[in-house]
Amino acid sequence: MTTRNRLLVKGGKVVNADRSFDADVYIEDGIISQVGKNLTVPGGTRTIDASGKIVMPGGIDTHTHMQLPYMGTCAIDDFYTGTKAALAGGTTMIIDFALPFKGESLIDGFNKWKNWADPKVCCDYALHVAVSWWSQKVSDEMEELVTKHGVNSFKLYMAYKDLLMVGDLEMYETCKRSQEIGAIVLCHAENGEIIDQESKKLVKLGITGPEGHAMSRPEEVEAAATAHICMIANQLNCPLYIVHVMSKSSAKVIIEARNRGNVVYGEPIAAGLGTDGTNYWHKCWRHAAGHVMGPPLRPDPTTPEYLMRLLAGGQLECTGTDNCTFSTHQKALGKDDFTQIPNGINGVEDRMSVIWEKGVAKGILDENRFVAVTSTNAAKIFNMYPQKGVIAPGSDADIVVWDPNATRTISAKTHHQAVDFNIFEGMVCHGVTVCTISRGKVVYEDGKFTVSAGDGKYVPRKPFCKYVYNRILKRQETHDPKKVEREPYTGPVHKIQGST
Numbered sequence: 001m002t003t004r005n006r007l008l009v010k011g012g013k014v015v016n017a018d019r020s021f022d023a024d025v026y027i028e029d030g031i032i033s034q035v036g037k038n039l040t041v042p043g044g045t046r047t048i049d050a051s052g053k054i055v056m057p058g059g060i061d062t063h064t065h066m067q068l069p070y071m072g073t074c075a076i077d078d079f080y081t082g083t084k085a086a087l088a089g090g091t092t093m094i095i096d097f098a099l100p101f102k103g104e105s106l107i108d109g110f111n112k113w114k115n116w117a118d119p120k121v122c123c124d125y126a127l128h129v130a131v132s133w134w135s136q137k138v139s140d141e142m143e144e145l146v147t148k149h150g151v152n153s154f155k156l157y158m159a160y161k162d163l164l165m166v167g168d169l170e171m172y173e174t175c176k177r178s179q180e181i182g183a184i185v186l187c188h189a190e191n192g193e194i195i196d197q198e199s200k201k202l203v204k205l206g207i208t209g210p211e212g213h214a215m216s217r218p219e220e221v222e223a224a225a226t227a228h229i230c231m232i233a234n235q236l237n238c239p240l241y242i243v244h245v246m247s248k249s250s251a252k253v254i255i256e257a258r259n260r261g262n263v264v265y266g267e268p269i270a271a272g273l274g275t276d277g278t279n280y281w282h283k284c285w286r287h288a289a290g291h292v293m294g295p296p297l298r299p300d301p302t303t304p305e306y307l308m309r310l311l312a313g314g315q316l317e318c319t320g321t322d323n324c325t326f327s328t329h330q331k332a333l334g335k336d337d338f339t340q341i342p343n344g345i346n347g348v349e350d351r352m353s354v355i356w357e358k359g360v361a362k363g364i365l366d367e368n369r370f371v372a373v374t375s376t377n378a379a380k381i382f383n384m385y386p387q388k389g390v391i392a393p394g395s396d397a398d399i400v401v402w403d404p405n406a407t408r409t410i411s412a413k414t415h416h417q418a419v420d421f422n423i424f425e426g427m428v429c430h431g432v433t434v435c436t437i438s439r440g441k442v443v444y445e446d447g448k449f450t451v452s453a454g455d456g457k458y459v460p461r462k463p464f465c466k467y468v469y470n471r472i473l474k475r476q477e478t479h480d481p482k483k484v485e486r487e488p489y490t491g492p493v494h495k496i497q498g499s500t
């Protein structure tokens with residue numbers, strides 16, 4: 001073994017989701033080998049000094065769209081710039097989405113995205129796969145994706161009419177099939193029909209700016225859609241995960257469903273935790289358009305803290321970003337009509353800092369809960385735990401050395417993403433990545449990258465994740481419909497007129 005494959009992170013405070021403790025972390029060949037004090041390690045081992053710093057599991061961003069072809073253009077951060085920026089921010093894994101269109105093979109869609117990602121990724125990644133139509137082939141391919149391609153999560157869109165949006169039948173079948181094969185269903189909960197009609201109405205009224213985007217899809221639309229998919233998933237005893245929970249109303253629907261016993265998880269995103277929808281009314285078009293995403297950020301400025309408190313209380317479990325970036329010239333496709341503004345915002349680089357600042361620095365989250373909602377719970381829900389999401393012997397050495405006292409100011413001028421705009425511009429954040437380690441290799445240190453395109457790996461995930469499915473299977477035992485045994489009715493039966 002060469003010294004390149006050995007690393008000691010010394011003198012820091014290890015912060016896992018369950019506890020914090022002072023310990024050194026010794027890594028061999030990409031895997032954490034020992035965690036403890038006064039470790040004996042081979043001579044020549046490279047040492048990272050972590051004294052005064054926090055040593056925590058690398059972030060897992062559950063929701064990204066790198067280089068997504070969308071609305072006549074393509075997201076400007078690709079699997080290279082996007083994952084490199086992720087590492088700078090302390091995120092060591094993303095889960096992106098393969099989005100096969102209606103009529104397209106799911107396997108072809110998966111392969112297309114994987115072929116885009118493999119040569120470019122700088123951090124590890126996995127793929128959720130969207131179901132945008134229904135047929136026997138789709139059903140068969142879902143099983144193939146689960147058994148042969150390491151996919152255990154399928155995405156349903158209730159928005160983007162004619163493109164990805166599905167109706168009740170497709171949602172029902174997808175939930176049913178997912179439950180049979182041990183997968184979880186993810187849902188973008190909105191209402192494409194209503195949004196379409198409301199958008200046309202607003203444009204006709206002359207409201208063509210980004211504020212029209214927010215007005216066309218108020219939070220009651222998101223809440224109603226969330227309730228609807230909760231109902232369908234629960235009918236089929238299928239685990240459900242609501243992506244980008246943007247509003248109080250939608251979060252309340254999730255809490256109520258959880259209180260009734262539904263197996264449902266909610267994912268707020270960095271954008272929704274760090275800023276709000278008042279930006280759509282900003283006088284500068286570029287600024288307002290830079291915040292356009294679906295579902296929109298909410299104009300109620302108390303929403304971000306509300307969602308953060310739900311993360312603290314465990315009602316919401318993990319965080320993503322929906323990173324899907326478009327530069328100003330791309331957003332300008334909709335300069336005269338908000339319906340043509342490509343939907344999407346940044347976040348993959350700044351999620352950890354924004355959540356630290358708005359959560360930990362504000363006294364809402366403690367450091368352990370921070371790790372839970374930025375890494376561990378994602379690993380658990382998507383069945384990658386304890387390979388990912390914890391600092392423990394045997395786990396992948398995806399580690400961030402984090403300075404909780406240092407500050408940085410977020411800016412498009414200094415960020416590592418390709419996009420020319422940052423929705424967190426000017427935000428001063430406590431919590432700065434000092435060093436990022438991916439599979440035991442230092443990939444980012446003191447502002448410098450030591451990583452190449454393709455260094456990241458695809459992480460296959462198994463079905464029937466115990467964290468999710470233990471409860472589903474228990475519910476199955478008690479909830480399965482049972483008939484009532486009774487004597488047959490033998491009395492007279494009314495004759496329907498015209499019948500023989």
Ligand code: URP
Nearest residue numbers: 065293294322324343344
């Ligand atoms: O605005 C968004 N969210 N763009 C990406 C597509 C999606 O909805 O996930």
Ligand code: ZN
Nearest residue numbers: 188244294295
């Ligand atoms: Zn979405």
Ligand code: ZN
Nearest residue numbers: 284285286287
């Ligand atoms: Zn501006």
Ligand code: ZN
Nearest residue numbers: 063064065322
């Ligand atoms: Zn998305």
